[in-house]
């Protein structure tokens with residue numbers, strides 16, 4: 001732990017390096033250096049790995065939302081609106097944020113650990129030594145996959161969560177099934193859905209960027225892998241939460 | 257030919273390379289010897305542009321690679337092979353895919369020919385029947401041989417080997433050293449090896465250099481080394 005000015009300089013140097021790293025990734029992407037088979041493979045691995053836990057969390061959240069919402073709304077004699085409450089909470093806020101946080105922990109941690117291990121075992125250096133750009137071969141597919149998988153998982157989470165709410169709404173709150181469904185469809189506008197989806201694309205980018213960068217720069221053997229992986233997950237969490245606050249404010253002020 | 261001119265490299269406060277000058281001749285097997293932490297690996301990495309020097313130049317066939325952008329360097333590296341200390345094999349690919357990797361990246365050979373080439377190389381390295389194993393299932397010596405196979409599959413004109421014998425029992429060390437010599441003669445490639453294993457270095461080297469305190473403390477053929485009065489050499493031979 002150095003003196004304060006040194007620490008601040010170090011932080012800025014760090015940010016600079018992370019931005020430079022993203023620049024390299026984007027340079028690859030814009031020049032069309034995208035290995036689609038690798039991207040698909042990553043999409044499959046990351047998606048398959050997080051699907052069950054995301055769905056479970058969404059189901060539970062949808063049910064809990066409906067239970068709580070039903071109790072609260074019943075006090076105002078407005079229990080029919082529980083469907084709108086569930087659908088809007090999930091599409092606007094909970095679906096995107098929960099999915100992104102879970103994805104950070106599962107897929108993000110895995111990305112950082114994989115790349116970190118490759119880094120300390122000279123596999124990344126080895127890639128360069130064989131005349132292959134490691135950013136193109138290892139980073140771009142993972143990062144692009146994040147940007148695709150997080151929105152995909154979010155949509156699934158929203159559907160599952162709404163179904164969970166439906167179960168509770170129909171069985172516990174005794175709202176007629178047809179009414180619940182039509183009310184759900186009526187209450188979620190394009191704006192609600194896409195404002196959530198826009199956020200989520202950013203979350204995917206943020207998670208992919210953070211975890212790929214932390215993994216890529218890992219050094220210091222297995223200790224380093226542990227350290228940079230936990231760091232990757234912690235930073236992803238923080239950045240997702242901060243970005244969510246910022247983007248929500250921005251989107252609300254544009255779209256209301 | 258590889259030329260190293262006044263190469264300097266520091267990490268923070270630590271000077272690792274301090275005006276290193278070397279000339280490695282075409283087709284020779286050249287050893288860089290030195291104690292642990294003397295900077296052998298760092299020097300080797302500079303020879304293929306994997307590290308950038310603070311000052312000085314590295315010339316490969318009269319091309320200054322220190323001035324090259326990474327993109328151009330990638331093409332230079334495709335013509336060279338680099339054997340890392342632990343093989344640096346991709347642990348998410350099996351042995352076959354690891355060895356085939358450079359072929360798939362840098363040639364347009366059809367699958368059947370790639371299989372043929374990989375088999376050939378694996379057989380020549382005494383690695384029959386391991387194609388489908390994952391690197392984690394291999395012994396240290398096998399990993400190095402697979403790494404060597406991957407390094408030479410494109411018919412490297414230059415071969416770099418970082419500590420090919422470290423971590424191996426003496427008999428395996430001798431085997432891999434002999435393999436390196438065989439491969440180097442067959443491909444007629446310029447070979448640079450780092451090591452602190454005197455015995456095997458003497459076994460296969462054409463010339464040897466001693467890296468000490470960031471400088472080349474001694475340089476010569478094997479007989480020259482054996483009869484050297486240089487105190488640094490004498491100390492190292494002990």
Ligand SMILES: Nc1ncnc2c1ncn2[C@@H]1O[C@H](COP(=O)(O)OP(=O)(O)OP(=O)(O)O)[C@@H](O)[C@H]1O
Pocket residue numbers: 267272290291292293294295296297298299419452
């Ligand atoms: N990336 C790096 N950052 C900081 N210091 C480094 C780095 N790489 C190497 N060093 C330092 O440079 C010195 C030389 O390292 P190098 O790996 O070249 O030694 P070596 O001669 O290959 O040793 P060994 O025989 O143990 O492999 C060491 O003191 C090491 O701490």
Ligand SMILES: [Mg+2]
Pocket residue numbers: 296297298418419
């Ligand atoms: Mg070394």
